[in-house]
Amino acid sequence: MSAGPENRKEPSLGALVLATEGGEFSPPGVEEFFFPPIVDGITKPMVLAVLALLICVSFYLLATRNLKVVPSKFQFAAESIYDLCRNTIARDQIGSAEFRPFVPLILALFSFILVNNIFGIFPVIYFPTLSHIGYALAMSVLVVYPVYHIAGMRKHGVGRYLRNQLFPPGVPKAVYILLTPIEFFTKFVANPLTLAIRVFAAMLAGHLLLLVFTLGGEYLLTEASLALKPVSIISWAFVIVITFLEALVLVIQAYVFAVLSASYIGAALAEEH
Amino acid sequence: MILAQGVGELGSSIAAIGYGTAAIGGGVGAGLIWAAVINGTARQPEAQGKLMGIAWISYVLVEVLALIGLVLFFIA
Numbered sequence: 488m489s490a491g492p493e494n495r496k497e498p499s500l501g502a503l504v505l506a507t508e509g510g511e512f513s514p515p516g517v518e519e520f521f522f523p524p525i526v527d528g529i530t531k532p533m534v535l536a537v538l539a540l541l542i543c544v545s546f547y548l549l550a551t552r553n554l555k556v557v558p559s560k561f562q563f564a565a566e567s568i569y570d571l572c573r574n575t576i577a578r579d580q581i582g583s584a585e586f587r588p589f590v591p592l593i594l595a596l597f598s599f600i601l602v603n604n605i606f607g608i609f610p611v612i613y614f615p616t617l618s619h620i621g622y623a624l625a626m627s628v629l630v631v632y633p634v635y636h637i638a639g640m641r642k643h644g645v646g647r648y649l650r651n652q653l654f655p656p657g658v659p660k661a662v663y664i665l666l667t668p669i670e671f672f673t674k675f676v677a678n679p680l681t682l683a684i685r686v687f688a689a690m691l692a693g694h695l696l697l698l699v700f701t702l703g704g705e706y707l708l709t710e711a712s713l714a715l716k717p718v719s720i721i722s723w724a725f726v727i728v729i730t731f732l733e734a735l736v737l738v739i740q741a742y743v744f745a746v747l748s749a750s751y752i753g754a755a756l757a758e759e760h
Numbered sequence: 761m762i763l764a765q766g767v768g769e770l771g772s773s774i775a776a777i778g779y780g781t782a783a784i785g786g787g788v789g790a791g792l793i794w795a796a797v798i799n800g801t802a803r804q805p806e807a808q809g810k811l812m813g814i815a816w817i818s819y820v821l822v823e824v825l826a827l828i829g830l831v832l833f834f835i836a
Contacts, residue, residue: 517834579813684824684827685823685827688827688831689827692830742816743816743820746813746816746817746820747817747820750817
């Protein structure tokens with residue numbers, strides 16, 4: 488991450504036009520994502536991750552404490568999320584025979600990521616935990632990756648599992664020279680990495696976009712010439728529009744993480760590739 | 761020497777152009793996927809649910825290419 492401030496010393500054309508008074512606009516970069524620790528060694532994303540865990544746990548405990556046949560609104564909301572994770576995600580991707588043991592994992596992943604992502608547009612907090620790649624990597628490499636390989640190995644045995652995964656049937660023998668390394672790279676390296684990078688980069692980009700328009704509006708209001716000050720309102724109006732876009736993206740990213748985890752598990756359990 | 765210095769100053773601009781180029785691929789891919797979904801839904805509206813599931817999975821595979829480009833932009 489070497490896109491440091493020294494690269495931005497040269498004022499761009501836009502900055503030259505705008506900066507009739509005061510300083511030059513320096514666009515927000517990756518450094519905006521690193522906060523000084525709140526207490527020694529404990530940073531904001533750590534606190535948010537624990538908070539998200541507490542929110543998820545207490546939400547489901549409260550929603551399932553007093554279950555009724557005719558659900559309350561609260562119970563209905565929880566049941567809708569459960570239904571999405573169980574039927575739309577897990578059953579469709581893993582298959583109706585074997586999806587049951589994985590429903591809690593899929594539900595937990597979806598809810599935890601969704602809450603963490605909502606933090607990105609939640610007033611006061613305004614920070615998506617997963618815009619630090621460590622959190623996304625932990626969930627994909629330490630949770631999903633072992634789960635789907637171990638599930639596949641327990642079902643098929645190590646040898647048959649690897650054969651299923653690395654030697655997909657129905658291709659001429661010579662093609663395996665090319666296909667097996669690609670399959671190996673996909674299954675053991677690319678899948679967990681892209682799973683993490685996808686949600687991380689989407690959250691980073693969305694948060695950065697919000698920062699650009701917020702700080703740009705602030706800069707226009709405080710530093711630009713009088714004629715340009717009202718433009719800051721347009722910039723802040725864009726913040727609202729982008730917040731709605733973010734609201735869509737963050738739900739999709741949580742959904743996609745859960746769907747892909749389920750699809751990897753399904754692929755590992757499948758009889759034939 | 762001068763060339764290297766010039767590249768250093770232009771580095772972030774080149775990275776931005778690189779990301780823009782990378783986004784073309786993702787854009788074309790996403791367009792093809794959703795065009796296929798719209799076509800399929802128009803031909804067979806009852807298949808929409810099934811098509812959407814497949815479409816999201818293919819879409820995220822395409823999307824990640826553009827997102828990897830974004831990560832590389834910050835690394836460069």
